[in-house]
Amino acid sequence: VFxxxxxxxxxxxxxxxxxxxxxxxxxxxxxxPEVASNPSDRCYHCKTALFGALxxxxxxxxxxxxxxxxxxxxxxxxRPGMRALVxxxxxxxxxxCGLTKADVRRLSREAGLFTWDKPAxxxxxxxxxxxxxxxxxxxxxxxxxxxxxxxxxxxxxRVRVYGEAARLQFRAADLGSVVERREEILxxxxxxxxxxxxxxxxx
Numbered sequence: 001v002f003x004x005x006x007x008x009x010x011x012x013x014x015x016x017x018x019x020x021x022x023x024x025x026x027x028x029x030x031x032x033p034e035v036a037s038n039p040s041d042r043c044y045h046c047k048t049a050l051f052g053a054l055x056x057x058x059x060x061x062x063x064x065x066x067x068x069x070x071x072x073x074x075x076x077x078x079r080p081g082m083r084a085l086v087x088x089x090x091x092x093x094x095x096x097c098g099l100t101k102a103d104v105r106r107l108s109r110e111a112g113l114f115t116w117d118k119p120a121x122x123x124x125x126x127x128x129x130x131x132x133x134x135x136x137x138x139x140x141x142x143x144x145x146x147x148x149x150x151x152x153x154x155x156x157x158r159v160r161v162y163g164e165a166a167r168l169q170f171r172a173a174d175l176g177s178v179v180e181r182r183e184e185i186l187x188x189x190x191x192x193x194x195x196x197x198x199x200x201x202x203x
Contacts, residue, residue, distance in 0.1 A: 148188030
């Protein structure tokens with residue numbers, strides 16, 4: 001529910017290209033009140049719950065190690081999500097090997113992976129202000145609005161929930177095109193959010 005359909009589709013396509021078997025573990029993350037209530041440390045509770053479920057499934061399948069895709073460009077610091085990885089003993093091979101985001105892109109391109117230049121895409125729950133409950137219906141509206149903008153050719157943008165409105169954030173280089181295509185954007189986003197706002201501060 002926190003990842004859009006295209007992310008799942010890309011993951012399945014990449015796995016197929018690499019010849020990797022995929023096991024999907026269904027999990028209702030919004031059944032956890034400490035996640036659904038959207039506190040400032042939501043990521044900590046979310047990752048703890050998800051990796052706990054993955055650890056149980058991995059153990060049942062005979063595996064003892066969990067890994068994730070954190071790289072050396074990701075700031076560890078005191079980020080709640082990173083703290084959860086440490087507590088759950090999740091290994092991060094890219095980070096441990098000192099591979100940065102740029103390194104990963106370069107190596108992915110050399111390997112012919114279609115994801116080598118894929119824009120970073122944060123969890124959908126980050127579009128909802130801290131303290132406002134995360135609801136499946138609201139996430140679906142955000143996903144649909146972003147899908148409409150993707151279909152128009154935009155990338156590296158965000159549709160953020162602002163009260164009952166959608167606040168659109170684009171790169172500085174796209175703002176001119178956004179203004180020119182105002183009516184098209186409204187037609188794509190308004191079915192999901194009646195009020196559409198443009199953030200003049202670029203991403």
